[in-house]
Amino acid sequence: MTVHTRRIIMNGVTGRMGYRQHLLRSILAIRDDGGVLLPDGDRIQVEPVLVGRSAEKLQALAAQHDVADWTTDLDEALADDTATIYFDAQVTVERKKAILKALSAGKHVYTEKPLAESVDEGLEIAEAGAAAGTVNGVVHDKIFLPGFVKLKRLIDGGFFGRVLSVRGEFGYWVFEGDWQPAQRPSWNYRAQDGGGMVLDMFCHWNYVFEHLFGRVDAVMAKAVTHIPERWDEQGRRYDATADDAAYGLFEIGDTIVSMNSSWATRVERKELVELHVDGTHGSAVAGLFGCRIQPRERTPKPVWNPDLPTDLDFRAQWDEVPDNQQFSNGFRAQWEDYLADVHHGRPHPWDFMSAVRGLELVDAGLTSSAEGRRVVLETRTS
Incomplete structure (x- = not known):
């Protein structure tokens, strides 16, 4: 068995949904269970990197859940080549600029919805995702x-x-x-x-x-x-x-x-x-x-x-x-599917374009x- 570790930049996890469903019940649960088991017997293990505006909240979360890395500087997190996935659970108005930064940094991107505030903004993100060539997905819990x-x-x-x-x-x-x-x-x-x-x-x-x-x-x-x-x-x-x-x-x-x-x-x-x-x-x-x-x-x-x-x-x-x-948990189930898609380099079925149709x-x-x-x-x- 080979363990493949994915470091995930998680932005917005001090909020209700980002913390409860994505950090606590999905990523940390996957980590504590030894990772995602693949059909060939290998596993995908996860390491979260917490990002947000409040150093105090992030430090407390990291200490509580044995998370090694956190920062209030998104650019610093995106510059880390060992962190290959960016996740966004911020308020909608902050999402577009952060996702575009992540795509420019060559990250795979998984995000809460709505993807953006308008169809035009959603299409801009989707086009950037296609140009980046990475695996993108939107929460369809x-x-x-x-x-x-x-x-x-x-x-x-x-x-x-x-x-x-x-x-x-x-x-x-x-x-x-x-x-x-x-x-x-x-x-x-x-x-x-x-x-x-x-x-x-x-x-x-x-x-x-x-x-x-x-x-x-x-x-x-x-x-x-x-x-x-x-x-x-x-x-x-x-x-x-x-x-x-x-x-x-x-x-x-x-x-x-x-x-x-x-x-x-x-x-x-x-x-x-x-x-x-x-x-x-x-x-x-x-x-x-x-x-x-x-x-x-x-x-x-x-x-x-x-x-x-x-x-x-x-x-x-x-x-x-x-x-x-x-x-x-539905959030965890989709996370596991998304991680497997990233691992195999295949498109995620619920991608940016599916989110644009929602917009x-x-x-x-x-x-x-x-x-x-x-x-x-x-x-x-x-």
């Missing part, structure tokens, strides 16, 4: 969720017949920050800092829809700011200038997808995200972990009668899809909301 893996299994197995429609619900109540601290960073609710539900979640929904149902042909959307004022991490009041909810209707061939995304909703469902898929031969409801099905052979025949309460327990008429495999959907959704019309996507990407 939701397709690795156990519930969505099970849903994909059903689709590929022909369970649904013809998929007719999809109804999606995502979100929860994010506290305003005055009488209870908010559980999301304040920049998410300021448009000038790269916040906004459409920019954040339409990038996700685009790759989820592509993976499960196909490319989006057209969209009608309404973006709103339900909560106009919030309080930041220091308890200071600020104007919420970004949309905190988005209601979308997406056309994918003959399939109609309605997707509600909101930070101003209280949850009355089994999981924080659910997709209800109806097909001619069966239906399914998939969430983060679970997936319930109802084939046509077990479909009941309810009758509308507003004069009497129903005696049917509709939720009890669905069956759970078994796991049939061991699922790991195209963002642009179409915002245009639809502003102009009150259906927008057909005229993609500039393959």
Whole structure:
């Protein structure tokens, strides 16, 4: 067995997502488990190099997790030829310039989404990535969720017949920050800092829809700011200038997808995200972990009668899809795939161009909301 070590420059790991999902539950977990096991018996071991603005936070993280290298100087980190991968989990507005620097330094680049703030910026990054000739990838974590893996299994197995429609619900109540601290960073609710539900979640929904149902042909959307004022991490009041909810209707061939995304909703469902898929031969409801099905052979025949309460327990008429495999953290699963692609020098399937298509959907959704019309996507990407 040969161990191949990859040193990874990780920028933005003092933030919530960068720390919890990427550093702690992905890279450090891979390191502590002895690396990624390859089919030939070799392993890819990882060594993080922490980068950020706060020396105090970085030093504390490094000491806590036995990480040898950290710096507040990105240029210094990029000049290290032994660190061949750059990862970006910064706020969106800082991402473009850092990724372009990393590509110029000849690094492989893996990044959180959104890739950029606009389609044009995303295309600029994608073109730079193609010119660099390195392996680039963008976090598409939701397709690795156990519930969505099970849903994909059903689709590929022909369970649904013809998929007719999809109804999606995502979100929860994010506290305003005055009488209870908010559980999301304040920049998410300021448009000038790269916040906004459409920019954040339409990038996700685009790759989820592509993976499960196909490319989006057209969209009608309404973006709103339900909560106009919030309080930041220091308890200071600020104007919420970004949309905190988005209601979308997406056309994918003959399939109609309605997707509600909101930070101003209280949850009355089994999981924080659910997709209800109806097909001619069966239906399914998939969430983060679970997936319930109802084939046509077990479909009941309810009758509308507003004069009497129903005696049917509709939720009890669905069956759970078994796991049939061991699922790991979705962020870690994609990290392992990406590291294997870098090792073998092959393209990562969820690359910069896939992220640009997400930005195209963002642009179409915002245009639809502003102009009150259906927008057909005229993609500039393959």
